[in-house]
Amino acid sequence: MLAIVILWAVPRLQPATGTLLVIGAGRSATSLPSTSLSLRQSGSWSAVGNVSGDVPAAPDQRQLLGVPLAAGAYDAVQLGSDAQPVKITITAGQVEPLLLGIDSGRLIPGAVYAGNDDVNLGLGEIAGKFVSLPSFNLVDQAGRPFTLASIEGKDVVIAAFHTTCHETCPLYTAMFLQLQKRIDSSVMLVEVTTDPGVDTPAVLAAYAEGIGARWTFATGDSVDVGRFWQPFAVELAGGDLHTSTLALVDRHGYVRLVYRGVPTIGHDIPPSLVTSLSTKGLTELASGGDGWGAPDVLQALTTITAPEVAQQTGGGKAPDFKLRSTDGTTVSLSDLEGKPLVINFWASYCPPCKAEMPMLQKDVGASSARLVLVNEGESSDAAVSFLRAVGIHQTALLDSDLAVGHAYGVSAYPMTVFVKADGTIDRRQVGELYEGVLASELSNLGSQ
Numbered sequence: 001m002l003a004i005v006i007l008w009a010v011p012r013l014q015p016a017t018g019t020l021l022v023i024g025a026g027r028s029a030t031s032l033p034s035t036s037l038s039l040r041q042s043g044s045w046s047a048v049g050n051v052s053g054d055v056p057a058a059p060d061q062r063q064l065l066g067v068p069l070a071a072g073a074y075d076a077v078q079l080g081s082d083a084q085p086v087k088i089t090i091t092a093g094q095v096e097p098l099l100l101g102i103d104s105g106r107l108i109p110g111a112v113y114a115g116n117d118d119v120n121l122g123l124g125e126i127a128g129k130f131v132s133l134p135s136f137n138l139v140d141q142a143g144r145p146f147t148l149a150s151i152e153g154k155d156v157v158i159a160a161f162h163t164t165c166h167e168t169c170p171l172y173t174a175m176f177l178q179l180q181k182r183i184d185s186s187v188m189l190v191e192v193t194t195d196p197g198v199d200t201p202a203v204l205a206a207y208a209e210g211i212g213a214r215w216t217f218a219t220g221d222s223v224d225v226g227r228f229w230q231p232f233a234v235e236l237a238g239g240d241l242h243t244s245t246l247a248l249v250d251r252h253g254y255v256r257l258v259y260r261g262v263p264t265i266g267h268d269i270p271p272s273l274v275t276s277l278s279t280k281g282l283t284e285l286a287s288g289g290d291g292w293g294a295p296d297v298l299q300a301l302t303t304i305t306a307p308e309v310a311q312q313t314g315g316g317k318a319p320d321f322k323l324r325s326t327d328g329t330t331v332s333l334s335d336l337e338g339k340p341l342v343i344n345f346w347a348s349y350c351p352p353c354k355a356e357m358p359m360l361q362k363d364v365g366a367s368s369a370r371l372v373l374v375n376e377g378e379s380s381d382a383a384v385s386f387l388r389a390v391g392i393h394q395t396a397l398l399d400s401d402l403a404v405g406h407a408y409g410v411s412a413y414p415m416t417v418f419v420k421a422d423g424t425i426d427r428r429q430v431g432e433l434y435e436g437v438l439a440s441e442l443s444n445l446g447s448q
Contacts (some may be wrong), residue, residue, distance in 0.1 A: 016070070016071045016092035016093075017068045017069060017070055017071060017090075017092060018068070018069060018071050018090040018091050018092055018093060018094045018095065018096060019066060019067070019068055019069065019094070019095045019096070019443070020039075020048060020065070020066070020067050020068075020069045020088075020090060020095075020096055020098060021063065021065075021066050021095050021096065021097045021098065021436060021439070021440060022037065022051060022063070022064045022065040022066070022067075022097075022098045022100065023061045023062060023063050023064060023097060023098070023099050023100070023119070023436045024051070024055040024061065024062055024064045024099070024100050024101075024102050025055060025056060025057070025058035025059070025060065025061040025062075025099065025100075025101060025102070025122075025123055025126050025127075026055045026056070026057055026058065026101065026102045026103055026108075026126065027057065027058065027101075027103060027108070027126055027127075027128065028057045029054070029055070029056055029057045030054075030055045030102055030103060030104060030105070031053065031054050031055060031105070032051060032052050032053060032054075032055055032064070032102050032105050033052055033105055034050050034051075034052040035050060035051055035052065035079055035080045035105070036049075036050055036078075036079075036080065037049055037050065037051050037065065037077070037078070037079055038077070038078040039069075039074040039076070039077055039078075039088065040074060040075055040076035040077075040078070040083075041072060041073070041074045041075070045078060048065070048067055048069060049065050049067050050065075051064040051065050051079070051100075052064070055102045057127070058101075058122075058123045058124075058126035058127035059123040059124060059126075059127045059432075059434060061099065061123060061434060061435075061436060063436060064100070069090045069096075070090065071090050071091055071092040072089075072090055073087070073088070073089055073090075074087075074088040074089075074090070075087060075088075077098065077100070077112055079100060079106070079107050080105075080106070082106050082107040084107060084109070084110070084112045086098075086112045086113070086114050087114060087115075088114040088115075089114075089115070094440075094443060094444050095439065095440040095443040095444065096114065096115065096440070097114070097115070097116060097119045097436050097437060097440045098112075098113070098114045098119075099111075099112070099113040099114075099118075099119040099122045099123065099126075099436075100112060101113075101122065101126045108126070110252060111125070111126055116427065116429070116437045116440055116441060119434070119436065119437050121250065123434055124431075125250075125252060125254055131231070131254065131255050132252075132253050132254050132255070133148070133231070133249050133253050133254070133255055134227075134231060135147070135148050136148065136224065136227060136228045137220065137224050138192065138218040138219060138220040138224055138225065138228060139201055139218065139219060139220055140201070140204075140216050140217060140218050141201050141204035141205040141207075141208055141216070141217040141218075141219075142201065142205065143201045146190075146216065146218045148253060150216075151188055151190070151249070151253075152251075152253075153251050154186065154187065154188040154251055155186060155187045155188070155248070155249070155250055155251050155301060156187070156188045156189075156190055156248070156249040157176075157179065157187065157188070157189050157190070157246065157247075157248055157297060157301075158190045158191075158192060158246065158247045158248075158249060159172045159173075159175075159176065159190070159191045159192070159245070159246045159247075160172075160191075160192060160194050160229065160232070160234050160242065160243060160244065160245045160246075161173065161191045161192075161193065161194070161242075162193045162194050162195035162198065162199055162237070162238055162242065163193070163195075163198065163199050163203055163204070163207045164195065164198055164238055164239055165238075165239070165240055165242055166240055166276055166277055166278040166280075166281050167240050167242075167277070167278055167280050167281040167284060168242065168244040168261075168262050168281070168284060169242060169244075170273040170276050170277055170281060171262060171263055171265050171269075171273075171281070171284060171285060171289070172191070172244070172246065172263060173191065173211060173213070173273060174265050174268070174269040174270070174273050175263045175265060175293060175294050175297070176189050176191065176213065176215060177211070177212070177213070177268075177269075177270065178265075178268055178293075178294040179294050179297060179298070180213070180214060180215060182294070182298060183298075183301075186251075187301060188215070188216065189215035189216065190215060190216045190217075190218060191215070191216075191217050191218070192217075192218045192219070192225070192228060192229070193217070193218070193219045193225065194225070194229065194234060194235070194236050194237050194238070194242055194243070195236065195237065195238035196219050196220055196221060196222050196224075196225040196236070197222065197238070198238055199217075199219045200219065201219060204217035204218075204219060205217075210272065211270065211272060211273065212270075222236060231255070232245050232247060232258065240278065240280070243260075244260060244261055244262060245258065245259070245260055246258070246259040246263070246297070247259075248297070248300055248301065256300075257300055259292055259297075260290075261289070261290035261292075262284045262287070262289040262290050263289050263290070263292060263293045263294075264288050264289035264290070264291060264292060264293035265285060265289065265293060266293070269285070295409075299409050299430070300430070316424060316425055317423055317424055317425075318333060318341075318343075318408075318417070318419045318423055318424065318425050319333075319404070319407040319408060320332065320333045320334065321333050321397075321399075321404045321407070323374070323397040323398055323399060323404060324380075324397070324398050324400075325395045325396065325397055325398070326375075326380050326383050326384050326387070326395045326396050326397075326398065327395045329395075331397055333423075336370060336372065337423060338421060339368065339369065339370050339421055340367075340368060340369040340370070340418070340419060340420055340421050340445035340446070341369060341370050341371075341372055341417075341418075341419040342360065342364045342369050342370070342371050342372065342416060342417075342418055342419075342441075342442075342445075343372045343374060343408070343416065343417040343418075343419060344356075344357070344360055344371065344372065344373050344374065344414060344415075344416045345374045345376055345399070345405050345408065345410045345413060345414060345415045345416070345417075346373065346374070346375060346376065346413055346414045347375065347376050347377065347378060347413050348375070348378055348382050348383065348385070348386035350413040350414060352413070352414055352431065352432035353413055353414040353432075354386075354389075354390055355432060356414060356432050356433050357373075357390050357392055358390060358391060358392065359433070359435055359438065360416075360433070360438070361392055361393075361394065363435065363438055363439065363442065364438075364442065367442040367445075367446060368445070368446050369442055369445050369446070371394070372397065373387075373392070373394065373395075373396040373397065374396065374397045374398075374399050374404060374405070375396045375397065375398050375399060376399050376402055376405050376410065376413065377399065377400060377401075377402050378398075378400075379398075380398055383396050383398060384396075408428075409428065414431070414432060414433075415428060415429065415430050415431075416428070416429045416433055417429075418441050418444075418445055420445060421445075426441075426444065426445060427441065429441070
């Protein structure tokens with residue numbers, strides 16, 4: 001008797017994949033010999049390919065590799081013998097950019113960035129556009145050392161203040177109370193005194209307890225505190241003499257933004273701080289400050305925070321608008337429904353706007369998305385003149401009173417908002433876009 005066995009071929013399920021886009025940039029133009037690149041996942045290294053070739057000086061960059069990769073989380077990258085930790089999330093059907101900082105064929109220590117926001121940040125850092133925070137030696141309100149190591153891996157908001165100030169300093173503290181409610185563990189708040197002779201750790205601890213502050217207060221001797229504030233041009237002072245300053249420092253230790261003057265506080269200020277204000281301080285509170293406050297600081301943080309924080313800037317319905325165009329017609333958001341949108345807010349006096357706009361027109365025009373140019377606060381003649389000068393052949397919308405920009409959270413130019421076809425915001429990008437980052441965003445929009 002003949003037994004016949006039939007083997008059925010069962011198709012193997014293929015893992016969901018995304019695309020890893022590896023780009024390279026250096027502090028100066030350099031080259032990379034053929035070198036193996038590996039990623040680490042769950043403690044195991046896997047080779048993803050070889051990278052090689054010329055590497056331009058940042059902020060220019062060159063694509064070194066584009067490769068499909070299983071969806072999932074990876075926690076380190078290895079180039080040849082150089083390994084560095086980095087959080088890489090590969091999402092099925094989407095592109096994840098990975099920027100490698102290269103010097104003489106090797107990784108620059110600390111210069112590995114993954115995700116759209118971090119890659120954009122990294123190109124600026126490698127290019128030397130940002131100044132690093134010098135080392136310092138202070139103590140916090142508990143008497144513990146407060147140094148660069150204390151803020152490592154954190155995005156930091158730092159304000160100058162002292163406890164005997166009755167004008168602007170209590171307003172900065174009130175703004176920190178507002179920020180305290182809205183940040184997560186990746187962001188650190190620090191107030192550093194300008195009056196170390198008075199503001200001992202014990203004084204700072206009592207001040208923090210009295211207002212319910214859960215952030216760091218720092219002091220030291222006059223020499224160390226003076227050295228800390230010197231890069232910010234802040235002088236040591238007590239009483240109501242001070243230089244009102246707030247700085248944003250990214251998790252790599254670079255100073256990204258400095259605010260001066262009086263913050264806008266509104267009515268969200270505890271009575272204990274109101275009663276500490278002098279007549280001039282009350283006037284500053286009632287005046288509304290210099291036009292920036294906690295919302296602006298939070299928006300600025302989107303350019304420097306870790307990816308999980310930056311993603312909070314997406315989601316929600318894109319605010320509706322109706323604006324006059326440079327050709328005299330009126331355009332509303334509803335007229336543009338049904339396609340992904342790349343809404344670029346710009347001004348003619350903004351050099352990064354000029355640098356990125358031709359690329360935006362070329363790359364967005366070749367995609368399924370539609371480019372919407374929104375000029376902020378300028379006349380039609382000024383907008384048209386700018387567009388002609390940079391070779392842009394499309395109309396722009398005129399946000400004359402800045403109301404639309406305000407509704408979209410514009411805090412600096414340029415700012416680009418990526419809107420899905422269903423009308424919800426996918427992500428905001430504050431600052432100049434680079435081609436690899438834009439390609440990744442357009443890929444994401446096209447896959448949704």
